[in-house]
Amino acid sequence: MANGPLNGVKVLEYCENVAGPYCAKQFSDLGAQVIKVERPEGDEARRRGPFYHDEADPEHSACFLFNNTNKKSITLNLESRKGQEILKKLIAKTDIFLEDTQPGTMERLGLGYDTLSSINPGLIMAALTPYGQTGPYRDYKAYYLNTFHASGAGYLLPADSPNTDREPIKMGGSMGESDIGICAAVGILGAYYWREFNGGKGQYIDISKQEAEMAIERQNIALYHETGKSKTRTSNSAVRDILIKCGDGSYIKIVLLPENQWNGLVRALGNPEWTKKEEFSTDALRIKNYRQMEKYLTETAKEYNSYQLFEKIQAEGTACAPVCNAEQVYKSPQAEVRGFFVEMDHPAVGEIKYPGMPFTSSAVPPTDNQAAPLLGQNNEEIYSGILGYSKEDLVKLKEAGVI
Amino acid sequence: MPEKALKGIKIVNFGWVYAAPYCSMLLSFMGADVVKVESRLRVDQTRRTGVFVGDGATVGLESSPMFNNINLNSKGVTINLKNPKGIELAKRLVAECDVVMENMRPGVMDKLGLGYEDLKAVKPDIIMLSMSGFGSKGPYGHYAGYAPVFASFGGGAYLTGYSDGDPNTGSGVMDLRAGTAAAFAVLSALVYRNRTGEGQYIDLSCSESVGVLVGPELLEYPLTGRSPERCGNEDVIMAPHQVYRCKGDDKWVSIAVATDEEFAALCKVMGKPELAEDPAYADRYSRWENRKELDKIISGWTPGYSHLEITRMLQAVGVAAAPSFTAEELVSDPHTIAREKFITVDHPTQGKKWVLTPPWKFSETPATIEKCCPVIGEDNDHFFLDVLGLSQEEYAILKEEKAIE
Numbered sequence: 155m156a157n158g159p160l161n162g163v164k165v166l167e168y169c170e171n172v173a174g175p176y177c178a179k180q181f182s183d184l185g186a187q188v189i190k191v192e193r194p195e196g197d198e199a200r201r202r203g204p205f206y207h208d209e210a211d212p213e214h215s216a217c218f219l220f221n222n223t224n225k226k227s228i229t230l231n232l233e234s235r236k237g238q239e240i241l242k243k244l245i246a247k248t249d250i251f252l253e254d255t256q257p258g259t260m261e262r263l264g265l266g267y268d269t270l271s272s273i274n275p276g277l278i279m280a281a282l283t284p285y286g287q288t289g290p291y292r293d294y295k296a297y298y299l300n301t302f303h304a305s306g307a308g309y310l311l312p313a314d315s316p317n318t319d320r321e322p323i324k325m326g327g328s329m330g331e332s333d334i335g336i337c338a339a340v341g342i343l344g345a346y347y348w349r350e351f352n353g354g355k356g357q358y359i360d361i362s363k364q365e366a367e368m369a370i371e372r373q374n375i376a377l378y379h380e381t382g383k384s385k386t387r388t389s390n391s392a393v394r395d396i397l398i399k400c401g402d403g404s405y406i407k408i409v410l411l412p413e414n415q416w417n418g419l420v421r422a423l424g425n426p427e428w429t430k431k432e433e434f435s436t437d438a439l440r441i442k443n444y445r446q447m448e449k450y451l452t453e454t455a456k457e458y459n460s461y462q463l464f465e466k467i468q469a470e471g472t473a474c475a476p477v478c479n480a481e482q483v484y485k486s487p488q489a490e491v492r493g494f495f496v497e498m499d500h501p502a503v504g505e506i507k508y509p510g511m512p513f514t515s516s517a518v519p520p521t522d523n524q525a526a527p528l529l530g531q532n533n534e535e536i537y538s539g540i541l542g543y544s545k546e547d548l549v550k551l552k553e554a555g556v557i
Numbered sequence: 558m559p560e561k562a563l564k565g566i567k568i569v570n571f572g573w574v575y576a577a578p579y580c581s582m583l584l585s586f587m588g589a590d591v592v593k594v595e596s597r598l599r600v601d602q603t604r605r606t607g608v609f610v611g612d613g614a615t616v617g618l619e620s621s622p623m624f625n626n627i628n629l630n631s632k633g634v635t636i637n638l639k640n641p642k643g644i645e646l647a648k649r650l651v652a653e654c655d656v657v658m659e660n661m662r663p664g665v666m667d668k669l670g671l672g673y674e675d676l677k678a679v680k681p682d683i684i685m686l687s688m689s690g691f692g693s694k695g696p697y698g699h700y701a702g703y704a705p706v707f708a709s710f711g712g713g714a715y716l717t718g719y720s721d722g723d724p725n726t727g728s729g730v731m732d733l734r735a736g737t738a739a740a741f742a743v744l745s746a747l748v749y750r751n752r753t754g755e756g757q758y759i760d761l762s763c764s765e766s767v768g769v770l771v772g773p774e775l776l777e778y779p780l781t782g783r784s785p786e787r788c789g790n791e792d793v794i795m796a797p798h799q800v801y802r803c804k805g806d807d808k809w810v811s812i813a814v815a816t817d818e819e820f821a822a823l824c825k826v827m828g829k830p831e832l833a834e835d836p837a838y839a840d841r842y843s844r845w846e847n848r849k850e851l852d853k854i855i856s857g858w859t860p861g862y863s864h865l866e867i868t869r870m871l872q873a874v875g876v877a878a879a880p881s882f883t884a885e886e887l888v889s890d891p892h893t894i895a896r897e898k899f900i901t902v903d904h905p906t907q908g909k910k911w912v913l914t915p916p917w918k919f920s921e922t923p924a925t926i927e928k929c930c931p932v933i934g935e936d937n938d939h940f941f942l943d944v945l946g947l948s949q950e951e952y953a954i955l956k957e958e959k960a961i962e
Contacts, residue, residue, distance in 0.1 A: 158745075159745045159746060159748060159749035160745055160748060160749075162752070163748075172773070176772075180741055184745050202793060202794060203793050203794065204777045204780060204781050204783075204785070204793070205780070205781075206780040206781070207780070207781070208781060214780070216773045216774075216776040216777050216780050217773040219773075219776060219780075220772040220773045220775075220776045221772070221773065285892060286896055286918065287918075288895065288896060289891075289892045289893075289895035289896045290891050290892050290895060291892040294868075294872050294877075294879070295872065295875060295876070295877040296813075296877050296879060297792075297795070297798075297813040297815065297877050298813075299790055299792070299798055299799075299800075299811045299813045299877075300811045300812075300813055300877050300878065300879035301879070302811075303800060303809070303811040303879055303880065303881035303882065304811075304879040304880065304881075304882055305882070305887075306882045306883065306884055306886075306887045307728070308800065308811070308881045309809075309881045309882060309883050309884075310727075310728040311717065311725060311727065311728065312717065312718050312719065312722065312723075312725040313725055313726065313727055313728050313729070314725075318807045320719065321789070321790065321799070321800040321801070321802070321809055321881075322800055322809055322881045323717070323718070323719065323789045323790050323800070324717075324790055325713065325716075325717050325727060326713060326714075326715070326716025326717035326718070326771065326774070326787050326788075327713070327716040327770075327771035327773065327774035327785070328770065328771055328772070328773050328774065329713055329716075329717075329767075329770045329771055332769070332770035332771070332772070333734060333737070333770060336737050336738055336741060336770075337737055337916050337917075338917070339741050340583055340737060340740045340741050340744065341587070341916070341917030341919070341924070343741060343744040343745065343748070344562040344563055344584075344587040344744060344917075344922075345562055345919060345921075345922065346748070347562060347563060347744060347747060347748060348560070348561075348562035348563070348921075348922055350748070350751070351748075351751045352560070352562065352563070352564055352565065354560065354562065354921065354922065355921065357919055357920045357921035357922065358919075358920040359917055359918065359919050359920070360917070360918040360920075361916065361917055361918070362896065362916075362918075365896065365898065365916050366916045368887070368898070368913060368916070369733075369913065369915075369916040370730055370733045370734060370737070371728065371730060372626055372627075372730075372733070372912075372913045373623055373626060373627075373729075373730065374728070374884045375884050375887065375888060375899070375911070375912075375913050376622050376623060376625075376626040376910075376911070376912065376913075377622075377623075377884065378883075378884035378885055378888065379622070379888070379910070379911040380622050383885075384883035384884040384885040384886075385884060386807065386883070395703075395705045395726070397723055397724070397726075399723075405709075405723065405724055406709075407705045407706065407708075407709040407714065407726055409701075409703050409705060409706065468697070468700040468701065471701060472701065473690070473700070473701035473702055473703050473706050474706065475702070475705075475706040475707075475709040475710035475764075476709065476710065477709045477714050477715050477724045477726075478709065478710055478711070478712050478715060479712070479715045479784035479785075480712060480715075480774060480775045480776075480777055480778035480783075480784035480785060481778050481784045482712075482784075483710075483711065483712040483768055483775055483778075484775065484778050484779065486710075487695070487696050487697075488691050488692070488695045488696060488697045488698075488762075488764075489765070490695075491694060491695035491696065492692050492694060492695055492762065492765070494762075494765050494768070503780065506776075506779045506780065507779055508772070508776060509765075509768055509769050509772045509775050509776065510769075511742075511765075511769070512735075512738050512761055512762055512763075512765035512766035512768065512769050513692075513738070513739070513742050513759050513760060513761035513762070513765075513766075514692070514759070514760045515742070515746070515757050515758070515759055515760075516673070516757045516758040516759075517746070517749060517755050517756070517757035517758075518749060518757070
């Protein structure tokens with residue numbers, strides 16, 4: 155267990171893939187005890203690539219390894235009556251229970267909020283589902299692709315498309331699912347604060363993935379109400395910025411509005427003649443003549459790689475950044491100084507550096523980080539150490555397919 | 558009246574644009590009291606951006622619905638931080654609060670005399686959050702950053718876009734992602750303070766807050782030695798996993814298939830049950846390998862129907878499908894309406910404004926929107942007279958001297 159500001163908080167997680175596990179990771183990385191309850195087959199993420207050394211081993215999945223740091227893993231079959239009984243025992247010893255099954259599943263298993271809160275009245279139970287526990291789409295099936303597009307966020311991407319000939323897309327990688335996880339974590343920790351420090355009690359939190367992503371894309375809704383028109387992927391972003399391909403094939407993004415951004419760029423490039431042209435003399439004209447400006451800048455950028463241009467332009471106070479791939483993010487000198495990457499040792503993949511927290515804290519820098527658990531790694535510790543089952547019981551439970 | 562989860566927590570926010578205001582707004586939904594410190598001499602640029610209400614003649618500091626939508630529930634005071642008496646006032650305000658937030662360029666608060674050490678001197682257990690593009694230290698600590706910059710440097714933009722296209726920095730809302738991460742950090746600091754009595758300084762990098770959201774993809778580099786590429790809507794193993802054109806102008810539906818059963822159900826609805834038996838598509842790997850062909854077949858079917866019709870047909874047989882909704886469709890959708898996703902708040906000059914309700918449904922402590930954004934300086938009397946206890950004379954002098962401006 156990591157050392158951090160949430161030491162002492164107890165979380166039980168029954169979630170798979172990204173959103174739920176990433177939510178619980180917020181807690182475990184800051185020192186909470188998180189017990190991850192996995193089906194005997196394990197979290198689905200264990201079967202998703204990429205894998206360490208390209209070996210499709212359930213302990214090698216990047217997705218699993220990232221989203222489950224600092225947690226303990228136990229296996230439990232909630233479809234079995236005994237499994238349900240064991241879960242209830244664990245519920246009695248937890249502050250927060252996070253689950254991501256389809257609405258109605260926990261009730262079917264006899265593990266609905268009413269039952270669980272009668273066992274532990276202080277329980278905070280949070281359910282993370284595609285469309286929430288109510289409403290006409292409550293039972294709709296969805297994967298990340300679907301909830302992201304259902305939130306309205308996909309329709310805006312890729313931003314600044316030249317036309318709408320091609321399909322709207324999702325944000326890359328796990329981003330939309332991770333958005334949901336952290337949004338949920340904020341609400342859950344708020345509920346915990348109420349219970350612990352504001353004279354509150356346990357409660358149930360219904361979180362819809364669609365709504366959590368809509369929260370991020372909230373300006374889209376406000377804009378529609380003003381204009382009566384839906385924004386689409388050809389619309390420009392609020393701050394006009396430009397993407398330029400550099401000499402080495404990498405990209406740089408440069409912010410060109412307001413005027414001081416442009417002025418810094420001009421200085422950085424050594425006041426070339428083309429920047430003095432009438433057609434680039436005001437913000438309005440630069441927006442209008444964006445494509446010509448793009449041509450000039452691309453010509454200039456041929457002499458540089460994106461990192462060189464980045465440092466040169468930032469030195470004049472203009473916001474810009476290289477478009478970094480994973481390797482570049484890992485090799486960033488900034489990440490090095492901030493200690494963004496945290497080394498952890500894992501029984502199957504060894505010592506690897508993981509992306510850590512996006513902030514540093516003066517009071518409790520998290521220490522003692524542990525890599526993700528092996529499937530069922532903590533069965534004995536939890537079932538025997540906490541619930542008091544004997545080793546003999548554990549063998550029986552395993553034989554019966556309960557754990 | 559139901560209780561508020563974060564009742565009693567007081568936040569003073571020196572932040573502007575989207576990142577820090579969104580952070581405190583999320584906490585205000587749960588009952589934290591937020592006061593935004595602004596100055597007429599240094600106006601939050603969001604008051605001047607976005608689509609404005611009314612014609613050019615009425616454009617002013619109170620006309621931006623974008624500003625309203627990111628500063629809901631907040632109170633507002635005006636303090637001129639270039640005036641030493643303004644700095645004293647700001648410190649007195651901080652002394653009354655639990656949390657201070659800011660997202661100016663690193664070093665600016667220190668120069669103003671409002672750095673963490675200065676604020677700790679007036680409130681020993683203060684929690685201070687600084688948000689910046691790259692974090693306050695390090696070789697790029699002083700560099701400028703906006704949303705497209707965080708998206709690029711953090712690793713998110715590289716992964717977003719068509720597989721044969723340019724990287725994409727998204728729709729300009731990366732600040733809200735940073736704000737959400739910051740809200741969790743601040744809440745954890747409040748828990749820690751209540752347990753130990755200690756405050757803390759939190760230095761958040763907006764670029765890193767984008768990086769962690771694509772953590773699994775970043776981790777691919779040390780695990781395999783490769784950096785993943787962007788791939789539009791495609792998945793690492795699922796197929797079909799794409800957005801397809803439907804009947805209507807620029808209308809699209811997302812369809813994602815994980816299992817053989819789902820695929821067979823999809824084929825049946827398309828009237829091509831034989832596809833499920835075709836060795837080219839019969840198992841998960843084959844579907845993924847032949848996904849481009851599969852996408853062509855599905856694209857030949859979807860334009861015959863609306864995205865809602867396809868969603869209904871596929872959901873009825875257990876296949877995950879959803880429209881790529883426009884804002885207009887979202888606000889009139891029966892599901893979002895049933896979930897009460899939109900409410901209006903009254904703004905003194907803009908009138909009724911539609912806003913999105915908070916993203917959690919609590920059984921005991923409902924998250925709420927109580928009011929619109931602050932009109933600049935609207936709570937000056939309350940904070941300077943009632944909270945800080947200035948006399949009418951002192952207050953008048955500070956206004957006269959433009960410390961309150």
